[in-house]
Each structure stands twice: as structure tokens, then as C-alpha cells.
Amino acid sequence: MSLLVVGSIALDDVESPAGRVEDALGGATCYFAVAAQYFTQVRAVGVVGDDFPAEHLDFLAARGIDIAGIAREPGRSFRWGGRYHESLNDRDTLFTELGVFEAFDPTLPESYLDSEYVFLANIHPSLQQRVLEQAVRRRFVAMDTMNFWIEGTREELDHTLARVDALVINDAEAHLLTGTTNLVHAARAIRSMGPETVIIKRGEFGALLFDSQGIFAAPAFPLEEVRDPTGAGDTFAGGFMGALARAGSVDAASLRKAVIYGSAMASFCVERFSLDRLRELTRDEIESRFEAFYTLTRF
Amino acid sequence: MSLLVVGSIALDDVESPAGRVEDALGGATCYFAVAAQYFTQVRAVGVVGDDFPAEHLDFLAARGIDIAGIAREPGRSFRWGGRYHESLNDRDTLFTELGVFEAFDPTLPESYLDSEYVFLANIHPSLQQRVLEQAVRRRFVAMDTMNFWIEGTREELDHTLARVDALVINDAEAHLLTGTTNLVHAARAIRSMGPETVIIKRGEFGALLFDSQGIFAAPAFPLEEVRDPTGAGDTFAGGFMGALARAGSVDAASLRKAVIYGSAMASFCVERFSLDRLRELTRDEIESRFEAFYTLTRF
Numbered sequence: 001m002s003l004l005v006v007g008s009i010a011l012d013d014v015e016s017p018a019g020r021v022e023d024a025l026g027g028a029t030c031y032f033a034v035a036a037q038y039f040t041q042v043r044a045v046g047v048v049g050d051d052f053p054a055e056h057l058d059f060l061a062a063r064g065i066d067i068a069g070i071a072r073e074p075g076r077s078f079r080w081g082g083r084y085h086e087s088l089n090d091r092d093t094l095f096t097e098l099g100v101f102e103a104f105d106p107t108l109p110e111s112y113l114d115s116e117y118v119f120l121a122n123i124h125p126s127l128q129q130r131v132l133e134q135a136v137r138r139r140f141v142a143m144d145t146m147n148f149w150i151e152g153t154r155e156e157l158d159h160t161l162a163r164v165d166a167l168v169i170n171d172a173e174a175h176l177l178t179g180t181t182n183l184v185h186a187a188r189a190i191r192s193m194g195p196e197t198v199i200i201k202r203g204e205f206g207a208l209l210f211d212s213q214g215i216f217a218a219p220a221f222p223l224e225e226v227r228d229p230t231g232a233g234d235t236f237a238g239g240f241m242g243a244l245a246r247a248g249s250v251d252a253a254s255l256r257k258a259v260i261y262g263s264a265m266a267s268f269c270v271e272r273f274s275l276d277r278l279r280e281l282t283r284d285e286i287e288s289r290f291e292a293f294y295t296l297t298r299f
Numbered sequence: 300m301s302l303l304v305v306g307s308i309a310l311d312d313v314e315s316p317a318g319r320v321e322d323a324l325g326g327a328t329c330y331f332a333v334a335a336q337y338f339t340q341v342r343a344v345g346v347v348g349d350d351f352p353a354e355h356l357d358f359l360a361a362r363g364i365d366i367a368g369i370a371r372e373p374g375r376s377f378r379w380g381g382r383y384h385e386s387l388n389d390r391d392t393l394f395t396e397l398g399v400f401e402a403f404d405p406t407l408p409e410s411y412l413d414s415e416y417v418f419l420a421n422i423h424p425s426l427q428q429r430v431l432e433q434a435v436r437r438r439f440v441a442m443d444t445m446n447f448w449i450e451g452t453r454e455e456l457d458h459t460l461a462r463v464d465a466l467v468i469n470d471a472e473a474h475l476l477t478g479t480t481n482l483v484h485a486a487r488a489i490r491s492m493g494p495e496t497v498i499i500k501r502g503e504f505g506a507l508l509f510d511s512q513g514i515f516a517a518p519a520f521p522l523e524e525v526r527d528p529t530g531a532g533d534t535f536a537g538g539f540m541g542a543l544a545r546a547g548s549v550d551a552a553s554l555r556k557a558v559i560y561g562s563a564m565a566s567f568c569v570e571r572f573s574l575d576r577l578r579e580l581t582r583d584e585i586e587s588r589f590e591a592f593y594t595l596t597r598f
Contacts, residue, residue: 086480087478087480107381136344180524181385181386181387182523182524182525183521184521184522184523185523202504205501205504205505206504206516206518208521214594214595215521215595216516216596216598217505217521217596217597218598219505219516219518219593222482222483222507222514222516223481223483224481224484226481253598256598258598259598260598288322293598295513296513296514296515296516297515297516297596297598298555299515299517299552299555299556299558299559299592299596
């Protein structure tokens with residue numbers, strides 16, 4: 001099934017206790033698309049500046065990702081810099097330079113208009129709605145958001161939430177969106193805003209899925225080494241949406257399996273800097289890690 | 300199978316956003332014993348002062364807990380006061396008055412000496428060893444500890460660790476004990492200190508079991524309301540050890556099921572103040588919550 005992702009494409013400077021990278025490929029669209037393309041055909045929408053290395057776009061295209069929706073505009077690419085602390089749970093944002101991303105206005109190529117599975121990464125909620133207006137054949141839409149939009153553009157965000165099937169956010173965002181730290185209450189409140197399915201990501205503590213069937217708790221995969229948590233949430237979303245699109249189903253069983261595929265992909269992501277681990281995966285490795293989640297959780 | 304617990308018996312003052320209690324029954328021995336007696340016969344060792352309400356001991360005895368090992372000494376009972384913050388993850392200790400617990404020297408009644416399952420709650424590691432010397436028929440010993448002993452009596456703690464089968468601690472203690480925040484590395488380091496089985500509790504994020512078979516991740520049960528987290532860890536240990544003693548087995552499958560029973564008991568514990576929720580449970584409620592963990596984790 002066709003899977004569309006709309007969001008940022010970035011060049012990241014990242015420091016962690018395990019090392020550092022500069023001008024590394026990043027952004028929600030890239031993490032999502034590279035994770036999802038192991039499962040299904042992916043169509044990417046985003047914008048880069050005229051400083052963006054051709055090799056990064058070549059890499060995405062070589063992975064079979066449709067990049068017809070990635071525009072190159074005059075100006076600087078979106079750049080983000082961050083530094084992770086010892087525990088890797090906290091980070092400082094060192095800089096955010098929006099560049100051409102500031103005027104991002106997602107326009108879907110004609111060939112994308114029949115996309116059935118849609119992921120709206122973390123962008124202005126009005127832009128997220130612009131995508132929905134174009135993707136008229138959409139069947140299942142999931143979205144992300146962040147504190148900036150929750151606090152600054154709540155009305156537009158509410159309109160977008162009312163039109164999507166799933167919200168994928170982290171626990172701090174769920175708290176901010178609903179005013180409660182109790183995740184059962186928070187998920188119920190979010191479901192009343194529109195999305196029937198709510199996934200609350202908790203980093204190293206895993207993810208919770210709330211849907212019409214109840215609650216599903218997925219652990220994070222216990223890793224020997226975490227080098228760079230950047231992009232783990234978008235990679236999770238890529239595995240999740242990719243697995244759903246591959247299954248061609250969004251029933252309760254498919255949603256649960258998709259959460260595990262998302263968790264598996266996120267666990268690979270953080271093992272190396274940038275998208276480095278995601279570049280080299282085999283389908284066997286992915287299925288093996290999915291199986292490892294059985295072993296991890298069976299009693 | 301006979302299950303022995305040695306630890307504190309306290310009168311607690313607790314405040315949380317959900318309310319407050321004063322002089323409420325508390326202490327590791329009580330939480331553990333009341334949780335465990337739903338599974339097996341429990342023998343309790345502890346000390347109380349001459350101010351300790353007879354009704355509390357009567358309650359323990361009425362639940363079928365053997366209280367022959369609970370001594371009453373002249374002086375004040377151990378008292379602890381704490382206040383939980385809005386998120387319930389953080390608490391301030393308002394006071395700790397050791398009273399008669401300061402001179403606690405656990406002596407097992409003759410009738411306890413054949414105990415096969417033993418839980419050494421959080422007391423001085425030398426006292427934990429004193430118990431081991433008496434419990435000569437022990438078959439499976441689990442222990443708890445805390446930052447105070449890890450930092451202050453490391454040598455004695457290492458001696459105790461070398462003699463037990465399982466360590467049940469929280470993530471902050473695992474970090475302090477091993478110097479690493481990575482729980483896979485921490486568990487490996489702890490297993491090299493003696494205990495073949497390591498359980499790391501993570502509060503609302505569940506628990507991880509590390510044993511010779513690998514890693515098992517158990518979620519915490521998502522609750523609508525948490526009123527008082529006091530005693531959840533000891534209640535977890537009570538459910539865990541009670542289930543093992545009932546099964547009469549400590550193989551990998553039994554350990555995993557026992558972790559779920561521990562998690563189920565802890566989830567009940569925090570629903571009310573003090574031991575109030577644990578007082579009124581039925582075996583059907585416990586089995587239903589155990590089953591709910593299947594629903595929560597199956598994919």
C-alpha cells in the first residue's frame with residue numbers, strides 16, 4: 001500500500017557521550033521514510049536548500065523512496081544541533097536554523113494524490129491539514145506534533161486532530177495536550193479529540209497503544225549501547241506505519257504488531273549516529289528483532 | 300512452600316495529591332507478607348515498639364501470617380513520613396525515626412528455621428547475613444537493599460550479594476551499585492557479584508528480569524488512579540516470592556510468571572493508601588489482573 005510522509009529534512013550536528021557527527025542526514029521525513037521503506041513503498045514530501053548534499057537525496061532514491069515530493073529551494077537547509085547528556089534521556093538543543101523549512105508549504109505531486117496511508121510528521125497543524133486536503137484517497141492517517149504547536153496553535157491543532165486516525169506523541173506532549181500526567185486519562189482525553197488510536201512513546205520505557213480494544217504495552221528493546229537517540233520517534237512511526245501499510249490492515253492485531261515493528265526499528269536507530277544503522281539493515285535482522293520482542297515479553 | 304520475610308515494620312504518615320494518612324501500617328515486612336499470603340504461608344520477622352497498635356498485629360495474624368518472629372520491645376516503633384509530588388514519581392522524606400528498629404537483630408524462631416524461600420528486605424547487609432546463617436534449609440533467597448547500604452557498607456553488602464539467588468532493586472539503586480545507567484550492563488555486573496537473577500524495578504515503567512535465560516520485560520499495569528506508591532516495591536517482592544513459593548519452582552517460566560504476579564500485586568497496592576487495597580483483595584481479583592497482563596502484552 002502507498003505510504004506518504006510529510007515533514008522535515010535536516011542536516012544535524014549531534015553530540016552524545018558516544019561521539020559526534022556534523023551535517024548528518026536527519027529530519028522526521030528521512031528517519032520515517034528510511035525505516036518504512038523496509039516494509040512498503042514510501043513517498044516523501046519535504047524541502048531542502050541549495051546547500052543540501054546531493055548524496056543524501058541519492059541515498060533516499062537508491063532505497064526506493066519516491067522523492068518527487070522533495071523540493072529544492074534557494075537558501076539554507078534546515079539545520080539542528082543537539083547535545084545528549086550522560087543518561088541520554090535529556091538533551092540540549094544547541095541551535096535550530098529553519099532556513100527554507102520556514103516557508104515550507106507541502107504540495108503533493110500528482111502521483112502522490114492517491115496515497116492511502118499518510119503520516120503527518122511534526123509541522124504546523126495548518127500545513128498538516130493542507131496535506132489532508134490533497135490526499136483525498138487517504139485511508140489511515142497518523143500524525144505527530146510538539147509542545148510548540150500545542151502551546152502556540154492549539155485551535156489549528158484541534159482541527160487537525162479531529163481529522164486523523166492516530167496520534168503518535170511522547171509522554172510529555174500527552175501531558176501538555178491534556179493537562180494530566182496519568183496516561184490512561186490522557187489517552188482517553190486525546191481519543192475524545194478525534195484520533196481513535198493513540199500511541200504514547202516513552203523512550204527507553206517503550207510505548208503504550210490505546211485503541212478501541214484497550215491498552216497494549218510494548219517495551220523498548222534493552223540495548224547494550226545507545227549512541228544517538230535522535231530520530232528514534234520518527235523511526236518508530238516509520239516502522240509502525242510501514243508495517244500497517246504492508247499488512248493492508250489497521251485492525252487491533254495489526255496495530256499491535258505494527259507497534260512492535262516500530263519499536264524494533266527505533267531500537268536499531270539509536271545504535272548508531274544519524275541514520276547510519278538504518279542504512280545497512282537487512283529484512284532478516286528486522287524480523288529477528290521482532291521475534292526477540294516475543295522472547296522479551298512472553299510469560 | 301514456607302516463605303520467610305525479614306525487614307521493617309512501621310507506622311507511616313503519608314501525603315499525596317490524593318489525600319493523607321497518619322500512623323498507618325507500613326514497613327517492608329508488612330507489605331511483603333500481606334501480598335505473599337495470597338499465595339503461600341508466610342513467616343514474618345520484625346520488631347515493633349510498645350506503642351504499636353495491637354490491631355495491626357491482629358490483622359497480620361488474622362490473614363494467616365505467622366507473627367511468631369515479630370518482637371515487641373520497649374520504646375517507639377519505627378516511624379516514617381513522606382510526601383509525594385504531583386507526578387507521584389518523586390517524594391520527600393519528611394522524617395525517619397528508627398526507634399526500636401535501630402537495634403533490630405533478627406532472630407528466627409525455632410519454627411522458622413526450615414524456611415525454604417527467604418526474602419531479605421532492606422536492612423543492614425550484616426543483618427541479612429545473620430538471617431542466612433539461621434535459615435539453613437533455604438532454597439531460594441532474594442534480597443533488597445538501598446543507597447544507604449550501597450554507599451555506606453559496601454563490603455558487607457558484597458558479602459551478602461555473593462550468597463543470594465536474586466536481587467530485587469530499583470533502577471537508581473542498580474545505577475549506584477554498578478556505576479552504569481545502562482540496565483543491560485548493570486544487570487550483568489550485578490549477576491557477576493553473585494545473584495543469578497536480577498530484577499530491576501522501574502515504578503510506573505514496569506520491571507526487567509535478568510536471568511540465565513535472558514531478559515524479560517514486564518510493564519506496570521496502567522492505572523486510572525494512583526493514590527499512594529508507598530510499599531509498591533515490597534508488595535511486588537511479596538507477589539513475586541509468594542508466586543515462586545506456591546509454584547515450588549524457580550525455573551525461567553516460573554520466574555517470569557512470578558514477576559507478573561508481583562506487578563499485579565504492586566498495581567493493587569498503589570490504588571489505596573497504606574495496605575488498604577491489599578487487605579480486601581480476593582484471589583479472583585488477583586487472577587483477573589494476572590490475565591489482564593496477558594491482554595496488555597500480547598501481539
